[in-house]
Amino acid sequence: MNSASAAPATASLDDPFYYLANFRFVVAWVQARHGDLLSADEHHALEQWSQLPRASQALLVRMVMRKGELFRLDKLSYPEIGDTHQALAPLLALGWVSDAPLLTIEELFRLLRLSELRDALRASIRSAGLASNATKTALQTALTPVLTDALPLRQWWPEASTRIVRLNVMALCDRLRLMFFGNVRQDWAEFVLTELGLQRFEQVPLTAESRAFQRREEVDTYLTLHRLRERLENGESPEQLAAEVPAAFGNRWLDARRSRLLLTLGRTAERSGNVEQALSLYAEANNSEARIRRLRVLERIGRYSEAYELAQVALEQAGEGEAQALSRLLPRLARKLALPSPQAVKAAEAPTYVLELAGPQPVERAVAEHLSTATAPVFYVENGLITGLFGLLLWPVMFKPLPGAFFHPFHSGPADLYREDFVVQRQAEIDACLAQLDDGRYRETIRATWHAKQGITSPFVHWGLLNEPLLTAALDCLPAEHLRACFIRLLSDLKHNRAGLPDLIQLIPDAPDGELRYRMIEVKGPGDRLQDNQRRWIDFFCRHDIPVEVCHVRWQPVP
Template identity: 55%
Template sequence: MPLASDQQTHIPGTADLDNPLYYLENFETVVRWVRRFHSDLLTADEIGKVDGLLSLDQPARALLARMVMRTGDLFRVEKFNYPEIGVPVNDAVSALATKGWIEDNPSVPLAELFRLFTLGELRTALANQISAAGLPATAAKGLLKDTLIPLHPDIAPVDLWLPDVSTQVIRLNHMALFDRLRLMFFGNLRQSWSDFVLVELGHQQYEQVPLSAESRAFDKRDDVDRYLVMHHCRERLDQGEAPETVWQDIPTANENAWLESRRGRLLFELGKLAERGGNTELALKAYRLSGHRESRLRQLRLLERLKQHHEAWKIAQAATDEPRFGAEERGLERILTRLAKKLGEALPQQSERPQLTAFTLELDNPDGHSVEWAAMQHLSEPDTPVAYVENTLINGLFGLLCWPALFEPLPGAFFHPFHTGPVDLYREDFVERRQALFDDCLGTLASDNYKTRIRDTWQGKQGIASPFVIWPILSEELLEMALTCIPAQHLERMFRRLLGNLREHRSGFPDLIRFRPDHNDPNRRYEMIEVKGPGDRLQDHQTRWLEFCVDHGIPVSVCYVRWTDR
């Protein structure tokens, strides 16, 4: 169903925390938004439930919202303390039970009782079971759990488990529907109902991006279903279920590139668990189907370990024609070199790499500071200040300069007001879809206009969430020193490399930056320094950034720190 043309006048917001029922208002914002703009992705039964929910009396809706926002679906009524709902809790419970939103006295496994009840209550209620298991009456809760749960695997109503405990336990029904509503609103299940509260409390601010008729996370119900299935598969793996059983429920491939990337990550994680558990056949199958950026290297290393050298050689050779990312390119070189020696093949030609400048410092560190901090303190001078910035400075300057491109309201990029950045940030066509916008932003580097744009964005967007700007670190002093000392040409070269692979290239920058604002050569008024402590070595993604900088005349070096033997 296309979104209504007046959607712009109904952008959801957060409730005022002075309202005691702020959480209900936030909860119903999600429910009403999905009901209005996503009803084509809901079944008639789900729409009926949503409409029934919204027609409940306010106290019942408030209690329902409270339960949805809490962990789990089982609750003790006597533990509820919500005077703001305006009626006795038992009245709201009865109203919800009448409409089928809760189940009274549900059948539960014994494990749930250990979550709901105190040790004292359980010792009294389970006295017979504790005695029959040969445990002392004073046994700790952990021991009781470990012993009794395997002995009593069946489920039973709470009043049968605990006949002498004065309690009322209820189960919230339809949690799957609430997860579905939350998923369709946020586009993921990481964000929770509390995100609204965080916004109102000032813990997070979001860029207000105009929403259009295409501003939805999902266009097909099947895509929502696939997401939920994969999410539950990942939960099962995280809870320790065998990868062999989870494998049976992983959906087959489909044409949705975003969901396929999620499926690839799921298969990659399943493959690692299968490999760890010794099921190498399943691991190889999962890696082959994954498409995850790291899966091919993992597959090749496993084939090497299994001495399937010919198969590994064939895959590695084919992969060199189209490496998935920079680190894979280096990894393939190493694997092909090892395989060539074992198979008697010609050694692959190694790519030429520039020489890196390096120096060594011997430092005293009686207070046990980090190696980066110690090097920064030693190198800093009044006329050559040093800052510990790692990945924050260049990414931050990029994020400030390219803010309009990053937050352009393209279809599929934003679909609610609580995004920290575009959801398609790491998709292959991200830059292509915004090429003209990025060209415009980077075009300002041809004059001093870029400095004005960066300063204006730093001032005007202060504190608003961005995938590239870490506000507490990017101070005005650091910003001004960077704009003074780093040439525009160097920024453009680094920004264009970033755009070549945002996921990979946003990390690996050197730890420190040393400013030399009075240097005669404008290209040498700063230097980026990667710091390595004893026993540490350069990682591939760090080496690639360092080599790129050397190739493009950007001043970088590697500082090796040795601790003074005291």
């Protein structure tokens, strides 16, 4: 297995078959690195794939990239492929495509135009007493309950002017996609239709331990969870699907996905009025959002004692966001139970003022232009400056080649970035990076990383925003102890704390000795208010003596 870190060559958009080249890359990558997770039948299918004519391979990839598994043949026309019927023949011979698939009435309505439906269903339309000029919606509403058989197109429409084919290898393609990406969120089009050479990725050494999956059972479990979610989205009841959710697997990553599915099932059950099913699903999911939703349901149905006891337990392990929700819930429950209200810790509030400016216009730009001076410029940075400095200093942390973090060459960041054990797995490297804030080395490290990694995709560094003048001025003006405090807070909850930072920063390099050389400014336009994550950051800044203000904008009356 190749562990070299060199980035692979990818196809140029100048090649009309560039999408096929990128798809072939994925197939070869999975064969080389995940061959032990493929069955004998899957290996055989990929060997057959490699022997297909190029046009047939290309047609298959075009179908895989499109939505669904049913296609009109007259819509599968591509200049670089040429004769579609000729390219299709080997796929039909292998059984990878069917040319007479059974079609439900719903599928027929999705695939045919209105004029074609009127022709194909002429007898049924007359029998139902429908007008000849009835709309597609009216036809479908009337005929769907009546036409319940699934039939080939030729039986629906003997004089059909098109053919419909079904792609039969999506299960294999989904498995390949999952093993390559480590998820099914990214689709084929996102990869094969991208000229990856236009992006630069950090070159992380990839070993056998880097793979997203180590056992075939893990792939199967992931796909089972994914199919259950798809079935829920297609309207199946959460009660039925809940019984099919596999047991906890013992794999932290897969169990987290299982927990999110249970949460989604619980939300659906709650919306449909099945409160007991929702409570059961939330209890089994047992993540922070599920715990809060469970408590709110218990409160709504009057089970206050149970909710109060569970909230007290949740508070002991809650992160910032969950603790904020519990701080609102517990006083209400205490009042219902005639208990002493818990001692609330009032959030610190930043200095707040109102500016009346000419507008309307983007409020951040208006405030920045109003406050900026030659010696104290104001920059619109929002979530890009503090997080950018963080990403530059902790670059070795973000791209440490740990198992399950990087498993193909096109990662913009580690796959486990938002998992609970992200920090624990990298604590030594994190400590080493943060130690540079104590002896001043951080400035040179951040500058050197900015130059060396310029343009390489990163989950925290937005190169278009973090230009060199802003970087230099920020390093000159922001104290190391303030950066350390912010970085530690980011690490406490990377998913939620990376957002909610103030919109603007004013850098004041010529401030008198003893005075702070910057201030952060959260801007709120007319009718806007602080969000919870912004309130948490502001509370944090105030408690750490980090300068922050809230500016509310009113537009000047039109003369």
